[in-house]
Amino acid sequence: MKRKNLIPFLTVALMILAIIPQLAFYQVSISADELIGKGTPQLFGEHYKLREAAHLAFKKLQASAAKDGISIAAVSSYRDFDHQKRIWERKFKSNKAKGLSDSTNIRKIIEYSTIPGTSRHHWGTDIDIYQTNVKQPKHVLQPQNYHGNGAYCKIKEWMDKNANTYGFYLVYTDNANRKGFKYEPWHYSYKPLSKPYLKAYRALNISNILNNEGLLGIDSFSQSFVNQYINQNILDINPELL
Numbered sequence: 388m389k390r391k392n393l394i395p396f397l398t399v400a401l402m403i404l405a406i407i408p409q410l411a412f413y414q415v416s417i418s419a420d421e422l423i424g425k426g427t428p429q430l431f432g433e434h435y436k437l438r439e440a441a442h443l444a445f446k447k448l449q450a451s452a453a454k455d456g457i458s459i460a461a462v463s464s465y466r467d468f469d470h471q472k473r474i475w476e477r478k479f480k481s482n483k484a485k486g487l488s489d490s491t492n493i494r495k496i497i498e499y500s501t502i503p504g505t506s507r508h509h510w511g512t513d514i515d516i517y518q519t520n521v522k523q524p525k526h527v528l529q530p531q532n533y534h535g536n537g538a539y540c541k542i543k544e545w546m547d548k549n550a551n552t553y554g555f556y557l558v559y560t561d562n563a564n565r566k567g568f569k570y571e572p573w574h575y576s577y578k579p580l581s582k583p584y585l586k587a588y589r590a591l592n593i594s595n596i597l598n599n600e601g602l603l604g605i606d607s608f609s610q611s612f613v614n615q616y617i618n619q620n621i622l623d624i625n626p627e628l629l
Contacts, residue, residue: 417510417584417587419591421509421510422509422510422584422587422588422591423468423504423505423509423591423596424466424467424468424469424470424471424503424504424506424508424509425467425468428465428511430442430465430511431443432445432461432464434460434461435460435461435463435464435465435514436464436465436511437464437465437511437512437514437577438510438511438512438577438580440577440579440580441511441512441514441554441577441580444553444554444555444577444579445514445553445555445577447553448549448550448553448555451549451553452542452545452549455545456520456541457518457520457541457542457545458518458519458520459516459517459518459519459542460516460517460518460519461514461515461516461517462515462516462517462527462528462573463508463514463515464508464511464513464514464515465508465509465510465511466506466508466509467509468503468504468509471501471502471503471504471506471508471509472503472600472602474500475496475500475502475503475602475603476603478495478496478500479492479493479496479603479604480603482495482496489604489606489607490607492604493604493607493608493612497567497568497616497620498568498569499568499569499571501568501620502597502602502616503600503602504593504596504597504600505593505597505616505620505621507558507576507581507585510580510581510584511580512576512577512580512581512584513558513574513575513576513577513581514555514574514575514576514577515528515571515573515574515575516542516546516573516575517532517539517542517573518538518539518541518542521538521539521541522538523538524537524538528571528573530569530570530571530572533572533573534572539573543572546575550575551627554577554578554579555575555576555577555578556575556576556578556625556627556628557571557572557574557575557576557625558571558574558575558576558624558625558628559571559574559624559625560624560625565623565624566618566619566620566623567619567620567621567622567623567624568620576628578627578628581628582628582629585621585628585629588621589622593613593617594608594610594613597613
């Protein structure tokens with residue numbers, strides 16, 4: 388090869404070599420058990436638990452926000468199946484004690500909480516955040532806290548401008564036409580991992596998985612209900628994450 392052609396060749400080769408590790412970094416694989424919160428994923432973080440790539444990105448996001456006077460911390464991150472089941476059973480029993488029918492009970496729960504085995508928090512890619520260096524409201528995860536004069540309005544403004552730069556996207560957006568879970572200005576997902584994880588999750592037989600778990604209210608989990616839940620609660624999210 389002539390010298391004049393060698394330099395461009397080497398330049399291109401070096402660029403390819405630089406890109407390969409990045410491509411390998413995002414070649415994700417996850418088992419069915421991990422997708423439904425029953426695996427043993429390797430998790431990272433202090434006061435939160437995320438997969439390594441999401442953890443490293445979140446640390447960078449926190450550091451950048453801190454420079455602007457915003458202290459970001461997690462309310463919740465990774466949750467396994469049993470954790471989600473405890474949330475489900477607590478709410479189900481509480482609603483039942485108030486006289487709600489099973490079907491009404493379930494629909495009340497899934498305004499904000501997922502059915503065990505269907506939570507994005509099972510993946511170690513999603514995190515619920517709030518701001519620590521402000522006076523704390525009585526109830527943290529309330530939409531009004533993140534808007535107007537709410538305690539966390541500054542974190543919301545900062546995330547709107549900067550979150551995507553670090554790979555984090557709001558999941559349940561404030562879109563009047565969106566169905567499923569209600570608006571959650573605190574719930575962010577690390578897209579480079581969660582997007583392929585969602586693709587893998589969609590290949591699972593969710594109805595069979597749920598029917599085998601003996602969940603409270605399972606008799607109301609008709610096929611039509613499960614199909615609607617998948618289409619609305621799992622898939623009617625920020626289009627950037629699909």
